[in-house]
Amino acid sequence: MEQHAPFSSLLPPPQIESIVHAWLQDDMPSHFDVGGHVVGNEIKSAQLLMKSPGVLAGLPFFQKVFDVCGGCTIQWEDVSIEGTMMDASGSNKVLLATVTGPVSHLLRGERTALNTLSRCSGVATLSYQCKQIAERHNWKGMVAGTRKTTPGFRLVEKYGLLVGGCATHRLDLSQMVMLKDNHIWSAGSITKAVKKAATVAGFTQKIEVECQSLDEAIEAAEAGAHIVMLDNFEPQQLKEDAKKxxxxxxxxxxxxxxGITMDSMSDYFDENVDVISQGKLTQGYDCIDFSLKILH
Structure with missing residues (x-):
């Protein structure tokens, strides 16, 4: 059976395969796999176990690692549904899948596959927890990540945000125009920066401006910005200025x-605030523990 990954159709197979090839090349840059030579190519099976609580995410990446390693098949358990909070801890390990193939191939992909699953699930878990806080406070806005992602791992972390129930924000530099302080200073003013961006962004891209005051926010909106970021505001000031x-x-x-975190985000909830973004979602998450054990 295929893995239960509702968002997997978002991931273009050629792009994932290219990324996975780069991960494997990074883990084994030379030509010889001595450990693989030791174990040989006998067909073996290994069980994928989740060992700590969290939201399961990253199954398509785990699958693709063993597709690229070659000769491996994965039998997923019915419980392996992305977005599910798993109660795994101590002796209560959760069996997610059985991977079968040449044992050298299993061990070649093991650490890369587990690293990916661990980190994607970590992002999803923190995102899920933030989403739950928003729902408990009946806040109707969106919790979003930022572009503070790990180089070479952006797709995985952005995917984890979605699985956890949060928004990705812009996926990369070219998805949306964001004008930050350095852009403003270089252009000369907010108005100049927005107007210049609009000449090439056309009607297909939104323009966002990072603002440090209400006056800057008004200038950005007047110039044609679609999104105004009130950056580093104290909660009460934020609510007052957002309303105006x-x-x-x-x-x-x-x-x-x-500087908004899971612990402080509820202070910023307001009917006039549409989005709360947190760099911590992709920069300060805890990894979830998984293991892949060869069956004797």
Whole structure:
């Protein structure tokens, strides 16, 4: 059976395969796999176990690692559904799948596959917890990640955000225009930066501006920004300025960002705040523990 991964159709197979090839090359850059020579190519099976609690995420990447290693098949258990909070801890390990193939291939892909699953599930778990907090407070906005991703691992971490129930924010530099302080200073003003961006962004891309005050936010909205980020505001000031901004420009999306964590995010919930973004979702997550054990 295939893995239960509702978001897997988002991932283009050629792109994932290219990324996985790079991961495996990074883990084994020379030509010889001495450990593989030791164990040989006898067909063996290994069990994938989840060993700590968290949200399961990253199954398509785990699958693709062993597809690329070659000669391996994966039998997924019915419980292996991405987005599910698993109660795995201590002796209560959860069997997720059985991987079968030449034992040298199993061990060649083992650590790369587990690293990916562990980190993707870590992002999904933290995202899920933040989403739960928003729902408990009946806040209708979106919790989002940022572009603070691990180089070479962006796709996995962004995927984990989605599985956990949060928004990805922009996927990369070219998905949306974000004008930050350095852009503003270089262009000369918020208005100049927005107007110049609009000449090439056309009607297909939104423009967001990072603002440090209500005056800057008003200038950005007046210049044509679609999204205004109120950056590093204290919660009360944020709510007051978001209300004023929405009254003047109800169509503008208001994002709160800057030092917000899972512990402090509820202080920023407000009907005039549409998005709360957190770099911690892809920069400060705990990894979930998995193992792949060869059956004797």
């Amino acid at each position: 901004l929405k009254e003047m420009y109800p169509h503008v999306i208001v994002e709160a960002s800057g």
